[in-house]
Amino acid sequence: MDQFVIKGGNPLVGEVEISGAKNAALGILPAAIMANESVIIDNLPDVQDINVMLQAIEGIGAKVDRMGPHKVKINGATINCFDVEYEYIKKIRGSYYLLGALLGKYNYAKVALPGGCDIGARPIDLHIKGFRQLGAQVDITGGDVCAKAEELIGSTIYLDKASVGATINIMMAATMAKGKTVIENSAKEPHVVDVANFLNSMGASIRGAGTDIIRVEGVEKLHGTEYSVIPDQIEAGTFMCAAAATKGDVTIKNVIPKHLESISAKLCEMGCEIEEFDDALRVVSSKPLKSTQVATLYYPGFPTDMQPQISAVLALANGTSVVTESIFENRFRYADELNRMGANIKVESNVAIITGVSKYTGARVNAPDLRAGAALVIAGLAADGFTTVDDIKYIQRGYENFEQKLMGLGALIEKVSDDKEIQKFKLKVS
Ligand code: UD1
Numbered sequence: 001m002d003q004f005v006i007k008g009g010n011p012l013v014g015e016v017e018i019s020g021a022k023n024a025a026l027g028i029l030p031a032a033i034m035a036n037e038s039v040i041i042d043n044l045p046d047v048q049d050i051n052v053m054l055q056a057i058e059g060i061g062a063k064v065d066r067m068g069p070h071k072v073k074i075n076g077a078t079i080n081c082f083d084v085e086y087e088y089i090k091k092i093r094g095s096y097y098l099l100g101a102l103l104g105k106y107n108y109a110k111v112a113l114p115g116g117c118d119i120g121a122r123p124i125d126l127h128i129k130g131f132r133q134l135g136a137q138v139d140i141t142g143g144d145v146c147a148k149a150e151e152l153i154g155s156t157i158y159l160d161k162a163s164v165g166a167t168i169n170i171m172m173a174a175t176m177a178k179g180k181t182v183i184e185n186s187a188k189e190p191h192v193v194d195v196a197n198f199l200n201s202m203g204a205s206i207r208g209a210g211t212d213i214i215r216v217e218g219v220e221k222l223h224g225t226e227y228s229v230i231p232d233q234i235e236a237g238t239f240m241c242a243a244a245a246t247k248g249d250v251t252i253k254n255v256i257p258k259h260l261e262s263i264s265a266k267l268c269e270m271g272c273e274i275e276e277f278d279d280a281l282r283v284v285s286s287k288p289l290k291s292t293q294v295a296t297l298y299y300p301g302f303p304t305d306m307q308p309q310i311s312a313v314l315a316l317a318n319g320t321s322v323v324t325e326s327i328f329e330n331r332f333r334y335a336d337e338l339n340r341m342g343a344n345i346k347v348e349s350n351v352a353i354i355t356g357v358s359k360y361t362g363a364r365v366n367a368p369d370l371r372a373g374a375a376l377v378i379a380g381l382a383a384d385g386f387t388t389v390d391d392i393k394y395i396q397r398g399y400e401n402f403e404q405k406l407m408g409l410g411a412l413i414e415k416v417s418d419d420k421e422i423q424k425f426k427l428k429v430s
Contacts, residue, residue, distance in 0.1 A: 049094065314356065359382075
């Protein structure tokens with residue numbers, strides 16, 4: 001099994017190029033099958049989740065032509081199957097977008113759900129509520145969600161929570177519905193706006209994405225387009241935190257600085273200097289880090305997907321920080337791992353109390369999920385000595401060439417697969 005081995009202590013210095021946004025692409029790829037013409041999508045991140053989504057799209061009969069690692073041509077005219085196989089949906093959660101795309105285009109979709117507690121922790125009741133309000137009959141049987149309709153008819157749908165997934169899914173289903181749909185209390189995240197812009201470039205009529213009311217005027221059909229995915233806000237934020245934790249000086253290129261404002265604001269409060277350019281940011285961490293308070297919130301609030309990474313930096317700040325997780329309940333699973341590296345984090349319910357320490361010490365740790373894994377890498381980069389991060393399959397789902405990008409900034413990190421390779425790395429860098 002792949003692992004990262006890291007020799008910490010080097011400040012990250014230099015420039016790094018950010019890839020396309022995984023979570024935007026996970027909505028855009030299913031939306032692409034709604035046209036019966038060729039759609040070209042560029043700036044795709046070359047990560048596991050995207051490759052799995054493309055396999056799922058191919059699996060239902062769409063034509064998928066990989067034009068390069070970041071570019072794909074998709075044609076949905078040949079789709080001949082509306083059931084998405086179980087093995088795909090189990091691998092990535094974003095497959096639920098195939099439900100909205102297929103229902104919107106063919107008035108029928110059947111998609112398997114991940115089992116048991118996964119549903120409990122991340123329900124899709126709001127997606128289902130929206131489909132039903134558009135006139136679909138939705139049943140869950142044998143672990144599958146089956147949605148069907150004679151025709152979809154526009155409606156006003158109020159989301160009890162501003163869910164990103166439900167907003168995108170309902171928006172897709174409504175794109176070719178009869179009449180007008182209004183989604184109230186919609187999510188405002190940058191990837192919601194990107195999926196809406198993409199659908200509009202295919203001829204959809206969606207207004208208000210990025211505000212809390214989205215209006216969709218149904219159109220008869222969608223056409224081909226060429227589109228470039230926005231840069232990944234969370235990948236950029238992760239490199240910002242890595243620069244902060246290692247006392248580095250990193251210019252992060254191919255970003256939309258506006259999407260990073262909440263992260264920039266927190267790093268500034270902690271004593272970092274941030275310089276903004278049109279499509280780049282420079283983070284300089286030259287002063288002692290100060291503690292602060294962070295609460296995750298819907299956009300433009302601080303993103304829950306950045307909570308583990310900023311906590312890894314706060315663990316090195318002078319004083320006591322309080323981090324409140326308001327979106328997901330179980331997102332502090334990295335705290336014990338950071339504590340094994342010398343951090344002082346106490347978790348009570350959805351709050352982490354972080355008392356800053358002067359340094360991390362390298363240890364063998366386990367990545368419990370994608371963003372938590374990234375937080376452990378950040379800690380390893382700042383730590384004295386060697387850190388081994390196990391289970392990096394989670395990290396590879398969402399970060400393109402993570403270790404190469406970090407090496408480009410001077411980090412001593414390598415992907416290895418056994419103890420022998422770890423020893424070799426240690427000899428090489430000692
Ligand atoms: C998406 C992102 C994920 C990010 C999250 C919040 C993708 C593929 N994933 O996940 O990385 O952490 O947004 O920014 O884009 N909820 C319900 N019922 C529903 C749907 C959601 O109660 O039907 C709740 C969730 O439990 C959670 C909140 O709403 O508390 C927000 O979840 P949501 O925005 O839907 O997250 P995802 O779309 O799953």
